[in-house]
Amino acid sequence: MSSCPSQVFPVVWYENSVLLIDQTRLPHEYGFVEIHRCEDMAQAIKTMIVRGAPAIGVAAAYGMYLGGRAIQTQNRDEFLHQLEEVAVMLRATRPTAVNLFWAIARMLKTAYETLGSVAEIQQALLQTAQTINAEDLHTCQAIGDRGLEVLPSTPEKLNILTHCNAGALATAGYGTALGVVRCAWAKGRLARVYADETRPRLQGAKLTAWECVQDGIPVTLITDSMAAHCMQRGLIHAVVVGADRIAANGDTANKIGTYSLAIVAQAHNIPFFVAAPRSTIDFSLASGSEIPIEERDASEIYAIGDTTITPEGVEFYNPAFDVTPADLITAIITEYGAFAPNQLQEKLQANLV
Ligand code: MRU
Numbered sequence: 324m325s326s327c328p329s330q331v332f333p334v335v336w337y338e339n340s341v342l343l344i345d346q347t348r349l350p351h352e353y354g355f356v357e358i359h360r361c362e363d364m365a366q367a368i369k370t371m372i373v374r375g376a377p378a379i380g381v382a383a384a385y386g387m388y389l390g391g392r393a394i395q396t397q398n399r400d401e402f403l404h405q406l407e408e409v410a411v412m413l414r415a416t417r418p419t420a421v422n423l424f425w426a427i428a429r430m431l432k433t434a435y436e437t438l439g440s441v442a443e444i445q446q447a448l449l450q451t452a453q454t455i456n457a458e459d460l461h462t463c464q465a466i467g468d469r470g471l472e473v474l475p476s477t478p479e480k481l482n483i484l485t486h487c488n489a490g491a492l493a494t495a496g497y498g499t500a501l502g503v504v505r506c507a508w509a510k511g512r513l514a515r516v517y518a519d520e521t522r523p524r525l526q527g528a529k530l531t532a533w534e535c536v537q538d539g540i541p542v543t544l545i546t547d548s549m550a551a552h553c554m555q556r557g558l559i560h561a562v563v564v565g566a567d568r569i570a571a572n573g574d575t576a577n578k579i580g581t582y583s584l585a586i587v588a589q590a591h592n593i594p595f596f597v598a599a600p601r602s603t604i605d606f607s608l609a610s611g612s613e614i615p616i617e618e619r620d621a622s623e624i625y626a627i628g629d630t631t632i633t634p635e636g637v638e639f640y641n642p643a644f645d646v647t648p649a650d651l652i653t654a655i656i657t658e659y660g661a662f663a664p665n666q667l668q669e670k671l672q673a674n675l676v
Pocket of ligand 1: 374375376377420486487488489490493494498499500526564565566567577578579643
């Protein structure tokens with residue numbers, strides 16, 4: 324297994340509550356929000372204090388535990404009924420990242436399969452949330468190792484372009500796309516990361532840049548519109564991005580702007596990789612057109628910080644994700660290996676905890 328561990332853990336179980344790194348305040352402030360109640364966890368997911376598909380899944384799992392812990396009844400059926408209501412609330416936070424729904428389903432499965440008292444179910448819920456958290460760390464490290472096997476061999480060290488933040492902050496603490504980057508760095512194969520700033524919420528500028536600086540990985544920040552130019556100039560050897568939901572045919576939803584990046588990568592004959600855990604693949608959806616795309620508040624577009632940058636009378640459209648068609652994707656790097664998008668079903672449909 325590769326080194327270059329991250330020291331950043333966005334979701335931590337600590338003394339009977341959950342500590343979340345407040346990602347809305349990075350890079351200027353590094354601090355934690357303490358979460359005791361499932362309602363507060365739902366709000367933290369909605370407001371993107373915690374964000375990134377796998378991290379959302381881990382947070383939701385703890386949210387299910389916190390919700391279960393607060394249920395007063397000793398009656399098993401009534402407990403399960405109320406836990407279903409907690410699940411409904413958490414599912415309503417963000418629609419695109421399927422890890423949210425996967426983690427909630429796994430927590431409900433634990434509850435239904437634990438035959439015992441309500442206290443025993445509650446204990447089992449905590450254990451499953453902690454397992455989901457720990458597993459994600461190992462999964463991301465495996466994704467990093469698998470990614471290293473498919474990165475292009477070049478005489479010089481690689482420049483990798485990434486979009487949004489698919490790093491430690493977006494997972495349990497290592498990263499998917501940035502996990503591949505970390506492995507490449509640890510093995511001396513990386514020259515630098517080019518990070519798209521990622522309008523409108525600037526996860527690249529604020530979070531990816533911060534993470535790379537923390538770990539001493541050379542990073543060059545560009546605005547999203549500079550990616551094609553950098554490719555044309557020969558500055559980019561590969562693109563590696565994360566995913567929020569991958570349909571059975573390999574179509575991939577990820578942060579808005581990923582699709583245009585894939586088009587320009589193809590135009591310049593540059594390999595385009597998606598790095599994601601098996602839990603991000605949704606085999607119930609045949610293609611990307613079925614993936615729900617979150618629309619967020621217009622203020623993300625018309626304001627920078629507290630400053631409004633647009634004139635009165637303009638209308639806005641703010642989709643948070645787009646879908647990259649499978650035929651633009653060189654390979655999908657999972658913890659089980661890297662596969663062409665059209666191999667996913669054959670290779671992976673059976674593997675899911
Ligand atoms: O809106 P966000 O910041 O939650 O979007 C995050 C992304 O699009 C990531 O690329 C994706 O969730 C993968 S994170 C490993």
